[in-house]
Amino acid sequence: DTAVSQTPKYLVTQMGNDKSIKCEQNLGHDTMYWYKQDSKKFLKIMFSYNNKELIINETVPNRFSPKSPDKAHLNLHINSLELGDSAVYFCASSQGRLAGSKETQYFGPGTRLLVL
Amino acid sequence: SQQGEEDPQALSIQEGENATMNCSYKTSINNLQWYRQNSGRGLVHLILIRSNEREKHSGRLRVTLDTSKKSSSLLITASRAADTASYFCATDDGYSGGGADGLTFGKGTHLIIQP
Numbered sequence: 546d547t548a549v550s551q552t553p554k555y556l557v558t559q560m561g562n563d564k565s566i567k568c569e570q571n572l573g574h575d576t577m578y579w580y581k582q583d584s585k586k587f588l589k590i591m592f593s594y595n596n597k598e599l600i601i602n603e604t605v606p607n608r609f610s611p612k613s614p615d616k617a618h619l620n621l622h623i624n625s626l627e628l629g630d631s632a633v634y635f636c637a638s639s640q641g642r643l644a645g646s647k648e649t650q651y652f653g654p655g656t657r658l659l660v661l
Numbered sequence: 662s663q664q665g666e667e668d669p670q671a672l673s674i675q676e677g678e679n680a681t682m683n684c685s686y687k688t689s690i691n692n693l694q695w696y697r698q699n700s701g702r703g704l705v706h707l708i709l710i711r712s713n714e715r716e717k718h719s720g721r722l723r724v725t726l727d728t729s730k731k732s733s734s735l736l737i738t739a740s741r742a743a744d745t746a747s748y749f750c751a752t753d754d755g756y757s758g759g760g761a762d763g764l765t766f767g768k769g770t771h772l773i774i775q776p
Contacts, residue, residue, distance in 0.1 A: 549703075578763045586747060588704075590763030602763075635703060637763075649694065650764060652703040 548572050551636050551653040558626060559661055566621045566656045568636030575640060577619035578650065579611060582633040594619055626660045633657050666767050667750055673773040680737040682770040684750030685730075691753040693726055694764065695735050698747045707735075707748075740774045747771045 549570045558564055570577060576595040582588045592611045593600045599611065608624045623630060636653040668683045684693070692711045696704040710717045710726045710733065717724045723736040737744055751764035 580763065580766075585768065586698075587768050588749065588766040590765070593763050637704075649706045649709055650704075651706070652696075654703045 549636060549638055549651050549653040551634075551656050553656060554654065555657050555659075557659045557661065560626055560628060562626050563622070563624045564626060564658075565623070566634055566636075566658075568619050568621070568653055569617055570636075570638040570651070571617065572638055572640075572651060574638040574651070575616070576638060577613070578637040578639075579619065579621050580635045580637060580652075582635060582655070584632070588635070591621075592619075628660050631658055631660045667748070667770040669770060670768070671771045671773070673775060674740060675775050676740060676742055678740055680740050680744070680772055680774075682735045682748055682750075682772070684733045684735070684767055686733075686750075686752050686754075686765075686767075687731065688752075688754045690728075693724075693733050694751045694753070695722075695724060695733075696749045696751060696766075698749065698769070700746070704749065737772075740772075742774050742776050745772060745774045 552567045578593045579591040580588050581591055591602055591605045594611055594613055610622045611619055612622060613619045633655045635655050637650040639650045640648050666685050672680060674680055690712055692709055694709045695707040697707055698704045708717060708719045708722055708724050710724050712728055715726055721738045726733045733750055747769040749766050749769045751766045753764055
């Protein structure tokens, strides 16, 4: 009965590889997000997507690309992985905007990526 | 510049005591939210306070918001060992130029409850 799920939970790979992380939400939410949490636990938004609009944080390298096959899924593709990409990646979803403000976000369990 | 700075970075108290964490932010906001993260897990939403609210309660949690000082506090009363976790404040500052439309998180306060 998981609300937001991610796979895989752990991902260990070599530098230069291409990998994907999948995210699914069964909450019927309109908006999904990807966040990156670094080794110091700092969380930073990477993308937000609401099936009409993709908003990209300008600091995210274009090696990262979100892909949404449908409203309940937002997958993260990473090309040419680098050592600095090692982090925990969290998917999240929210209902969207209510009266102009973002509402509660529901987070997945995270994917721990280690690039060797 | 970073939005949402929690203070202190780490806090260790005895079970049963109250724990207070503070958060400061820099821009105007629509709302401020507090999340908890247990070690190795995802974030769990605790409470949301809107910019026109000053105080909110949820069980043993009490959140205050002072928009004139751009600060918020989270009080956990009668702490329990299970409250041990990292606590993050997150701000909804609307669409920010060049930034993705997500919440802006602080670095968190790591709370340890000693049994």
